[in-house]
Amino acid sequence: MGITTTDTNAGKIKAYTCQFCHGSNGIAANPTYPNINGQNEQYLYQSMKAYQNGERTNTMGKMMKQQLSSLKNQDLADIAAYYSTMD
Amino acid sequence: MGITTTDTNAGKIKAYTCQFCHGSNGIAANPTYPNINGQNEQYLYQSMKAYQNGERTNTMGKMMKQQLSSLKNQDLADIAAYYSTMD
Numbered sequence: 001m002g003i004t005t006t007d008t009n010a011g012k013i014k015a016y017t018c019q020f021c022h023g024s025n026g027i028a029a030n031p032t033y034p035n036i037n038g039q040n041e042q043y044l045y046q047s048m049k050a051y052q053n054g055e056r057t058n059t060m061g062k063m064m065k066q067q068l069s070s071l072k073n074q075d076l077a078d079i080a081a082y083y084s085t086m087d
Numbered sequence: 088m089g090i091t092t093t094d095t096n097a098g099k100i101k102a103y104t105c106q107f108c109h110g111s112n113g114i115a116a117n118p119t120y121p122n123i124n125g126q127n128e129q130y131l132y133q134s135m136k137a138y139q140n141g142e143r144t145n146t147m148g149k150m151m152k153q154q155l156s157s158l159k160n161q162d163l164a165d166i167a168a169y170y171s172t173m174d
Contacts, residue, residue, distance in 0.1 A: 031129040042118040050145045058133075058142040 003077035006041075011082025014075045017067065018083075026086045033060075041084035048076045090164040093128075098169025101162045104154065105170075113173045120147075128171035135163045 026037025051064040113124025137143050138151040
């Protein structure tokens with residue numbers, strides 16, 4: 001994904017807003033949202049890129065695109081690393 | 088989702104082709120694919136509907152749309168129930 005180093009501690013900080021829907025432990029508060037704890041890192045990264053690129057166009061996709069709009073690739077990689085290593 | 092009853096045993100049968108990418112235990116063989124064991128049932132259902140509706144348009148989205156093309160809502164609900172209850 002063009003990112004060679006990830007920082008889970010930085011990911012935790014950057015994931016601050018994620019937790020309101022996906023939970024501080026990666027377990028979604030709402031059953032229509034995905035649990036993301038322990039999810040594959042590459043999949044998490046690619047999913048966030050797909051939202052950014054407008055490749056997920058349902059209602060939640062539009063919201064997620066907005067949520068992720070200010071994040072750079074390194075930010076996404078750090079967030080993916082953070083959640084993928086969570087039990 | 089308009090489905091009132093689900094059948095995990097039927098879901099297992101209908102999910103036969105899912106396992107080649109998502110694993111017989113819901114753990115993806117490829118790190119770019121999502122693990123789906125224990126994932127929220129409603130999220131799984133809605134994700135499959137989004138693929139069917141062409142609302143996920145990346146490369147995997149197109150493949151998934153094809154994979155899911157012959158499945159009715161009850162089939163998707165049964166498959167979602169099956170994977171959501173998997174440890």
